[in-house]
Amino acid sequence: MSPTPSHSASRLLILITAGFGLALGAQAASHDDEHASGAHGAASSQEEPKVIAKDSLKQKMAAGKAAAKAEKSDPKAEPTSVSMAELRDLIDQKIAEVRAKQAAAPAVKVVNKSPKPRAVAMSGQVKQSMAAYGAAAVPGLPAGHDLHWEYTGTAGPQSWGQLKPEFKTCSSGTRQSPIDIRDGIKVQLEPIQFDYRPTPFRVIDNGHTVQVNLDPGNNITVSGRRYELVQFHFHRPSEERINGRQYDMVAHLVHKDAQGRLAVVAVLLDQGKEHPMVQLVWNSLPLEKEIEQASPVMLDMNLMLPEQRQYYTYMGSLTTPPCTEGVLWLVLKQPATLSPYQLSVFSRLYANNARPVQSASGRMIKEGQ
Ligand SMILES: [Zn+2]
Structure with a gap:
């Protein structure tokens, strides 16, 4: 051929x-x-x-x-x-x-x-959980302004689960936070790797707490997973208890990984020396609720952390509606301190914004040595 x-x-x-x-x-x-005008004579x-x-x-x-x-x-x-x-x-x-x-x-x-609505749905889910923690997902928009829940009265913690269908987990969940941390299994926990750096920040009083929204750039790595710090906020008194003891306040540092999973580092706050970094936050307290106040200075989150970084860890939930579960809790054992005056500043805004402790329900709690 x-x-x-x-x-x-x-x-x-x-x-x-x-x-x-x-x-x-x-x-x-x-x-x-046919659609072009006579101007395109060359065509x-x-x-x-x-x-x-x-x-x-x-x-x-x-x-x-x-x-x-x-x-x-x-x-x-x-x-x-x-x-x-x-x-x-x-x-x-x-x-x-x-x-x-x-x-x-x-x-x-x-x-x-066609794939777009799916992507929107996913980011919507993440946005919902972040909004639940008061993160200002959309810059300039007030955070958590439509959540009619309170810490006392008829819209208090006992009723959260009944306020809205999407808050159902607050009453039906079995892995809720906060808990009284006790009987932890003492083990060698790998250290949390903090990768924090001075960052621009904005302060907002969202009606439930004072919250600090941070620009990107602060990360932690724990169990090989990297989470970015999105915001932190305060509760008074501390939501979590350690062997029954409640602290004056707690700061919750809310981190999120690329898949939207949350890891919260809790820094317990005891009365003592003035906290220079918290003072920067108080200096930028906005005059009105639900309006972000940008700070002229940067915030170095390393200064938020106590010297010792051992921690307790367990799986829990958001401590505010919708009480979404699957949150990795990392509660630092050593408290940081605020001055009596710094504590009183927050008390004037929020005398009590702590959810009561929830049943640990036999959950695994690990205590780092
Ligand atoms: Zn919190």
Whole structure:
């Protein structure tokens, strides 16, 4: 079998394909010209050669068909006849492909759009859990302004689960926070790697607490997973208890990983020396609720942490509605200190914004040594 016939056949195919492509180009160009104003005079002058190409394609295709017919009618035809038949099929196939592509073009656009709602739904989920912790997901918008829950009265912690269907976990959940941390299993826990740096920050009184929203750039790594610090806020008195003991206050440093999982570092706060970093936050307290106050200085979160970094850890929940579970809690054993005056500043705003302790329900608690 000589390679020549198939070679010439493929050369013809290339010519036809090229011609067809040009013809399509001419069609597209003339279509565009219909919409273009007369200002694009140059466009119409390009039309002519393309029309010629289209005509020459017709000629080539006609020639190909005629050749194929002639070959077919000759019973003694060389292998060329097979090639020409194949070629005709290929041409038909090519035309069908091009037509299919043209027809499919709008459908492809729709397909490209379809994954978007899913992505929105995921980020919405994350946003919901962050909003629950009062993170200002949308800069400039007040955080948590539509959550009608309180720390006392009819909308108090005992009722949170009944306030809204999405708060149901607050009453039905079995891995809720805070808890009284006791009977932890004493083990060697790997240290939390804090990667904090001076960062611009904004302070907001969101109606439930004083919260500090931070620019990105502060991270922790724990159990090989990296979480970014999003915000921190305060409770008075401390929500968590250690062997029954409640502290004057606690700071919750809320971190989130790329999948939206939360890890909260709790820094217990005891009365003692003034806390220089907390003072920077108090200095930027906004005059009105639900309005973010940007600070002119940076915040170095390393200064928030006590010297000793041993911690307790357990799996719990958000301590505010919707009380979402699956939150990794990292409660530092050594408290930091606030001056009596610093404590009184927060008391004037929130005398009690601590959820009562929840049942530990036999959960595993680990205590680092
Ligand atoms: Zn908290």
